[in-house]
Amino acid sequence: MSHPLDRYLRTDRLxxxxxxxxGIGIVVSAMLRAIDKHISEGHFSHDDVAVVSGIGCAARATLYLNFDSAHVIHGRAIPFAIGLKLVKPRLKVIVIGGDGDIAAIGGNHLLHAARRNVDLTVIMVNNMIYGMTGGQVAPTTPPTIYTTTTPYGNYEYPINVIKLLSALNTNYVARASITHPHLIERYIYKALSIEGLAFIEVLSTCPEVFGRHLGFKNAVEFFNKLKEMVRPYEKPPIERSDIVWGNEIVIGEYVINNREGFVRSVYKSLNKWCKG
Ligand SMILES: Cc1ncc(C[n+]2csc(CCOP(=O)(O)OP(=O)(O)O)c2C)c(N)n1
Ligand code: SF4
Structure with a gap:
């Protein structure tokens, strides 16, 4: 028996x-449905998709995906992806990884990809923690929360990636949640047709590590708590994008711009100055 999305998986790796x-599986399957929809509508082919990730539980996805893929060092997925996209502009290059991979060690690359408006789809699976390494505080961990490195509660201010990327005029900035998989699929589908940088933060759960710290007895309890907090908005105001554990967490498409993408700018310049 096979599943219709099996063709996008390296099933021998399972x-x-x-x-x-x-929660990572929910993100990956929504991503595959979004890609499959584009392929079945004839917008691009299976061979036109490439996936890049760094290190972490979410970043591990590239090992299981049946696309041209690269699993590079922690935090460096975006620079690798930029090189790939510049050399092969026809590719739809997707970066997938955790909040640590993309907003902590890889944060500098994210902000410069946004500044340059590089034509990538970046999916940041935000479980608000370093899952793979045992639950250390991340720059996305909400205030006051217990982690293995903040045993008396997190006293740091978290980074709000939505506000950061909005300030850099990124072409597409959305926040989704594993509690609303159809919206993850919709945003990724849209992101894949956008010129320039398209960034999607997906709120996720890490029941094994973070869930235990938060006192949840199982994955369903954690999922239900997240669902209780998450509110989808049609046009969410950027001022409502801060995440405070226990308060309403607003998801939706925060920013849609129409700036020229990096690849077009680079090739325009090359064509102008490097003729003959
Ligand atoms: C240069 C480097 N520094 C640190 C690590 C250790 N490390 C591996 S994964 C990880 C963070 C994982 O957190 P995140 O990116 O949020 O992904 P998650 O596992 O939560 O999906 C860290 C610090 C590493 N592999 N390489
Ligand atoms: S539950 Fe946590 S530790 Fe386990 S795979 Fe998911 S993110 Fe990693």
């Missing part, structure tokens, strides 16, 4: 390493 009830 079973995967993800813990039972982990």
């Amino acid at each position: 079973p995967h390493i993800w813990c039972p009830g982990c």
